[in-house]
Amino acid sequence: MSVYLVQALSGVAAGSVLFLISVGLTLVFGLSRVVNFAHGSFVMVGGYLGYTLTEAFATGPLGFWAAIALSALAVGALGGLIERTLIRRLYGAPELLTLLATFGVGLILKDAARLVWGPDDLLGARAPGLGGSVAIVGTPFPTYDLVLCAIGPIVLALLWLLFHSTRFGLAVRAATEDREITAALGIDPARLFTGVFVLGATFAGLGGALQVPRQAITLDLDLAWIVEAFVVVVIGGFGSLPGAFLAAQLIGQVQAFGILIVPEITLVGVFALMAVVLVVRPRGLIGGVVVPVRAAAASPATRAPARAGAWQRLGTAAAVAGLAALPLVADPYRLIVVAEALILALFAAGLHLLVGIGGLVSFGHAAYFGLGAYGAALTVHHLGWSMTPALVAAPLAAAAGAALFGAVCVRRHGIYLAMLTLAFAQILWSAAFQWTALTGGDNGILGIWPDGWAAGPTGFYLLTLAVALTGLAVVRRIAFSPFGFALRAANEAPARAAALGLPIRALHWAAFVIAGGLAGLAGGLYAFAKGSVFPQVLSVAVSVQGLVIILLGGLQALSGPVIGAAVFHGLETEIMRATELWRLWLGALILILVLAGPGGVAGAAGALVRRWTGERERAAGADRS
Amino acid sequence: MTGHEAEAGRLVLAGVAAWYGSAQALFDVTLEVGPGECVVVLGRNGAGKTTSLRAVLGMIPTVRGARRFDGADLAGAATHEIARRGIGYVPEDRRVFSGLTVAETLTLARRSPATEPARWSRDRLFELFPRLAQLAERRGGTLSGGEQRMLAIARALAGNPRLVLLDEPSEGLAPRLRARITELIHTLRGQGVGLLICEQSIALARAVADRVVVLDRGRSVLTGSRAELPALLAQGLPHLGV
Numbered sequence: 001m002s003v004y005l006v007q008a009l010s011g012v013a014a015g016s017v018l019f020l021i022s023v024g025l026t027l028v029f030g031l032s033r034v035v036n037f038a039h040g041s042f043v044m045v046g047g048y049l050g051y052t053l054t055e056a057f058a059t060g061p062l063g064f065w066a067a068i069a070l071s072a073l074a075v076g077a078l079g080g081l082i083e084r085t086l087i088r089r090l091y092g093a094p095e096l097l098t099l100l101a102t103f104g105v106g107l108i109l110k111d112a113a114r115l116v117w118g119p120d121d122l123l124g125a126r127a128p129g130l131g132g133s134v135a136i137v138g139t140p141f142p143t144y145d146l147v148l149c150a151i152g153p154i155v156l157a158l159l160w161l162l163f164h165s166t167r168f169g170l171a172v173r174a175a176t177e178d179r180e181i182t183a184a185l186g187i188d189p190a191r192l193f194t195g196v197f198v199l200g201a202t203f204a205g206l207g208g209a210l211q212v213p214r215q216a217i218t219l220d221l222d223l224a225w226i227v228e229a230f231v232v233v234v235i236g237g238f239g240s241l242p243g244a245f246l247a248a249q250l251i252g253q254v255q256a257f258g259i260l261i262v263p264e265i266t267l268v269g270v271f272a273l274m275a276v277v278l279v280v281r282p283r284g285l286i287g288g289v290v291v292p293v294r295a296a297a298a299s300p301a302t303r304a305p306a307r308a309g310a311w312q313r314l315g316t317a318a319a320v321a322g323l324a325a326l327p328l329v330a331d332p333y334r335l336i337v338v339a340e341a342l343i344l345a346l347f348a349a350g351l352h353l354l355v356g357i358g359g360l361v362s363f364g365h366a367a368y369f370g371l372g373a374y375g376a377a378l379t380v381h382h383l384g385w386s387m388t389p390a391l392v393a394a395p396l397a398a399a400a401g402a403a404l405f406g407a408v409c410v411r412r413h414g415i416y417l418a419m420l421t422l423a424f425a426q427i428l429w430s431a432a433f434q435w436t437a438l439t440g441g442d443n444g445i446l447g448i449w450p451d452g453w454a455a456g457p458t459g460f461y462l463l464t465l466a467v468a469l470t471g472l473a474v475v476r477r478i479a480f481s482p483f484g485f486a487l488r489a490a491n492e493a494p495a496r497a498a499a500l501g502l503p504i505r506a507l508h509w510a511a512f513v514i515a516g517g518l519a520g521l522a523g524g525l526y527a528f529a530k531g532s533v534f535p536q537v538l539s540v541a542v543s544v545q546g547l548v549i550i551l552l553g554g555l556q557a558l559s560g561p562v563i564g565a566a567v568f569h570g571l572e573t574e575i576m577r578a579t580e581l582w583r584l585w586l587g588a589l590i591l592i593l594v595l596a597g598p599g600g601v602a603g604a605a606g607a608l609v610r611r612w613t614g615e616r617e618r619a620a621g622a623d624r625s
Numbered sequence: 626m627t628g629h630e631a632e633a634g635r636l637v638l639a640g641v642a643a644w645y646g647s648a649q650a651l652f653d654v655t656l657e658v659g660p661g662e663c664v665v666v667l668g669r670n671g672a673g674k675t676t677s678l679r680a681v682l683g684m685i686p687t688v689r690g691a692r693r694f695d696g697a698d699l700a701g702a703a704t705h706e707i708a709r710r711g712i713g714y715v716p717e718d719r720r721v722f723s724g725l726t727v728a729e730t731l732t733l734a735r736r737s738p739a740t741e742p743a744r745w746s747r748d749r750l751f752e753l754f755p756r757l758a759q760l761a762e763r764r765g766g767t768l769s770g771g772e773q774r775m776l777a778i779a780r781a782l783a784g785n786p787r788l789v790l791l792d793e794p795s796e797g798l799a800p801r802l803r804a805r806i807t808e809l810i811h812t813l814r815g816q817g818v819g820l821l822i823c824e825q826s827i828a829l830a831r832a833v834a835d836r837v838v839v840l841d842r843g844r845s846v847l848t849g850s851r852a853e854l855p856a857l858l859a860q861g862l863p864h865l866g867v
Binding site: 164167170171173174176177178180181183184185186187188189 | 682684703704705708709714716720722723724725729730732733734736780784
């Protein structure tokens with residue numbers, strides 16, 4: 001019996017920390033509608049600062065707690081700085097751009113932390129005076145965790161007071177509902193944004209610093225925590241303070257008892273819970289703010305891709321001929337690099353169909369890339385298939401997965417859709433990690449080599465080229481088919497498209513399956529290109545990579561994914577060769593792309609024209625008289 | 626009288642044009658509201674009445690033309706800066722904060738004027754709308770339409786404004802409440818507060834307007850005093866669509 005009590009208590013402690021970490025994310029989202037991917041980085045920085053400061057000052061309890069508080073405040077200041085310089089420019093931008101830009105901020109912070117604290121895990125000291133344990137009905141329980149159990153409710157109470165009995169709190173609640181009317185009362189919304197952002201970063205930093213006595217501080221804390229914080233925000237309801245507390249405690253308990261009952265699926269359980277909540281109660285346990293789904297809000301540019309003119313056809317033919325002739329001149333290393341770029345182009349082309357044309361922002365497209373990669377690897381490894389049937393199985397596995405997940409995802413729009421796709425990708429990622437009997441877990445599956453005829457660099461390059469070009473031709477064909485036009489219509493004017501009798505959900509589902517299949521094909525090729533598969537192919541980083549590529553190439557142009565993949569992979573390869581700090585450069589690149597030219601390389605000129613005519617604002621304001 | 630005194634508490638719009646992106650909503654709106662003066666803007670749907678009020682507060686992306694209040698140029702000022710100069714706003718669709726209680730809303734909206742004593746304390750507002758006193762702890766979202774209208778007006782008054790912008794204040798209200806609003810408008814005028822009111826019906830204009838401005842397709846086409854109202858209406862029929 002006491003075992004369960006202790007397990008429940010450790011769930012409460014974990015829930016407390018999770019609440020501290022998530023509360024800022026939900027408050028910032030409620031007020032500004034910005035999904036801050038960099039929020040997890042505040043936890044990471046809080047952890048590192050906590051480590052350094054407790055090492056320096058924590059000779060006694062007073063020094064320890066002062067160090068923790070100081071870390072939190074420093075992270076709050078960092079948050080304020082980032083809000084003032086970067087986040088401020090993103091208010092009102094489509095969610096794809098805010099997600100990407102804040103992801104870029106996270107990359108930069110990660111490399112900054114690596115520069116300051118180095119790549120090794122850091123193990124902090126126990127909290128002075130709290131290092132032991134107390135007996136709970138005879139079972140020992142860490143004293144420090146008991147303190148954590150209390151901190152969560154205390155912070156909830158303090159925030160509740162702040163939001164119900166101070167003018168600042170009232171203003172934040174009012175502006176969360178109606179920013180314009182709040183401003184008409186003489187309240188400056190920008191100051192509220194900064195205030196809430198600092199508040200959220202402070203608590204995230206506190207949550208990170210409080211981890212110092214419990215776990216090693218690593219550079220991976222950011223992604224680990226941001227994904228869990230997303231789950232809390234979604235389950236609790238976007239922008240809801242009590243919702244975040246409830247959800248954090250719920251997840252704490254699911255994890256605590258999940259370990260007791262089925263240790264293999266604890267991670268899957270959490271994300272499955274999120275998916276169920278999104279489907280059944282999209283507004284969360286305690287209904288948070290309703291996120292309006294604006295027409296065409298999902299993609300920043302809905303300009304129709306133009307059909308190729310004679311020059312473009314000629315250019316395409318020349319490019320294809322050049323690529324086919326490449327083995328005659330290029331060395332094996334370059335062939336491998338170009339083959340990888342082609343795989344990325346294929347992956348991004350499907351995503352472009354979904355995001356650029358369909359307006360469905362998938363934040364978990366890695367799911368289908370990974371399904372393809374694992375589909376190929378598993379058939380080779382467990383069934384002894386050769387490359388050709390495995391490469392057929394890859395897209396089929398991914399398309400089947402996309403058909404299943406897509407059927408659920410297309411019932412939601414905007415940020416809810418993005419979160420659902422992320423949840424499904426994370427479920428697969430967790431499964432790949434924890435189902436070691438099938439996937440080998442962290443050790444991956446090795447020895448996935450191509451058949452003899454495609455084993456050499458030239459052979460595999462030509463195979464990749466043929467498959468990728470076929471895939472790209474299919475996407476092009478689809479984009480200019482009646483299906484493609486219907487998909488675009490459903491993106492630009494959903495109400496009118498529905499009134500015309502277009503089956504929007506079915507269209508979106510079909511786009512999901514096609515994009516999934518193409519990603520799976522790319523994933524299968526990738527498995528054979530690398531000779532191995534690891535859970536990382538299912539990670540958020542891969543999903544974001546796909547989005548960066550289509551953004552880099554430009555959302556309007558069908559050639560966008562290809563150009564984007566070439567530029568991206570070229571830059572990545574060169575930067576990674578030149579410097580350890582490739583994340584920093586990639587993050588900076590993303591920020592420049594989002595802030596300076598969301599049209600991408602291929603669409604930069606078009607964006608200039610649109611800014612000139614002010615077309616974007618017309619769409620936003622046309623409904624008022 | 627010096628030029629500064631002439632401008633005190635006075636709103637001046639001259640040749641105002643406004644755009645939502647590339648769609649032009651206002652072309653040429655010219656009007657003035659002096660202290661204690663009630664100006665009613667008439668016009669059919671889509672004539673630009675709401676947009677004119679929003680343009681005063683800088684709620685529209687692009688506004689050109691002269692906008693002055695209390696001697697200060699409003700060009701380039703943010704909404705909250707304009708509001709702080711002493712302008713209250715009652716939007717057409719009420720837009721009460723559904724999650725804040727009546728008492729919280731009034732606390733948030735309270736703003737004391739820099740010079741004169743605050744006229745609209747919470748007690749004074751509850752005297753004006755006794756129903757709101759009974760509902761003080763209820764959330765805005767749970768109020769009826771009429772109650773929300775009272776709260777929206779009280780919210781604007783709590784800032785002790787020197788000019789109030791009212792968008793369709795009597796639309797869909799019970800006659801008794803409509804009479805209360807007419808009475809309130811007279812009170813405000815007596816306090817030297819200016820009023821700029823948008824209306825579709827001419828009944829309110831007949832009852833309270835010092836002057837009437839007729840808008841048509843984003844232009845102020847006719848202006849006159851209340852005494853001239855019958856003549857204006859006869860002349861303005863094609864613009865009003867009545």
